[in-house]
Amino acid sequence: xxNVIKRTGDILLSEGIFLIIIGAIMLYLSQSTTIILAFxxxxxxSFIGIYRIINSIIARKEIASPFLSIMSGLLLLVIGLYLVFxxxxxxxVLTVAAAxxxxxxxxxxxxxxxxxxxxxxxxxxxxxxxxxxxLLSIIILIGLPYSALxxxxxxxxxxxxxxxxxxISDYSYLKQxxxxxx
Numbered sequence: 001x002x003n004v005i006k007r008t009g010d011i012l013l014s015e016g017i018f019l020i021i022i023g024a025i026m027l028y029l030s031q032s033t034t035i036i037l038a039f040x041x042x043x044x045x046s047f048i049g050i051y052r053i054i055n056s057i058i059a060r061k062e063i064a065s066p067f068l069s070i071m072s073g074l075l076l077l078v079i080g081l082y083l084v085f086x087x088x089x090x091x092x093v094l095t096v097a098a099a100x101x102x103x104x105x106x107x108x109x110x111x112x113x114x115x116x117x118x119x120x121x122x123x124x125x126x127x128x129x130x131x132x133x134x135l136l137s138i139i140i141l142i143g144l145p146y147s148a149l150x151x152x153x154x155x156x157x158x159x160x161x162x163x164x165x166x167x168i169s170d171y172s173y174l175k176q177x178x179x180x181x182x
Contacts (some may be wrong), residue, residue, distance in 0.1 A: 009174040016167030023160030026153055033153030038090035042083030049077030088148070095148040098155065099140035106133035 026033040052073030060066035083090040109130030116122045140147050 006178060009171045009178070012167045012174065013171040016164040016171060019160045019164030019167065021164075023157045023162075023164060026157030026160060028157075030150040030153035030157060033156060034091050034094075034148070034150055035087050035153075037152055037156060038087050038094055039084065041094070042080050042087070042090055044080070045076050046080030046084065049073045049075070049080055052076060091152060092145055092148040095140060095144065095151045098151065099137045099144075102133045102137035102140070106130045106137060109133055 050073070053070055054073075056063060056066050056069035056073055063069050083093075107130075109126050113123050113126035113130060116126065140151055143151075
């Protein structure tokens with residue numbers, strides 16, 4: 001059992017270091033990362049469209065409305081192919097979607113702050129989170145169209161770095177547990 005925990009810890013440590021390195025590279029090359037991710041998303045939409053078309057044709061007798069399913073697949077395919085050939089537009093769409101997401105999350109955080117006003121610690125955390133989310137959405141929207149070139153890559157890079165830090169902290173915790181167990 002201890003060997004399994006030690007191997008898991010070693011995996012967490014190496015994965016954490018790897019994620020931090022990849023995240024730092026993504027941050028440094030945030031424009032390239034954004035365009036690559038947008039391209040991969042559009043390729044994925046194209047493949048999902050092709051799959052849906054083929055699946056709708058094969059299972060047309062089992063599907064309630066095969067025509068609509070085929071049309072949905074064609075729409076995904078057309079959108080995916082359009083975005084493949086217009087990656088900058090794709091990055092703009094992704095960035096606007098992220099800004100709107102942060103805006104909606106800020107409204108939700110402010111609502112939570114108002115709801116839990118009696119619990120001071122939760123209130124301040126929710127209020128602070130709402131303010132940060134609102135500021136993020138404003139910064140992104142004001143920076144358009146230029147923020148579309150780097151924003152998604154920056155977000156993914158930061159996410160990878162924090163995931164790596166979490167894995168390394170999990171490794172540290174497992175190491176402490178192992179030293180207490182032995």
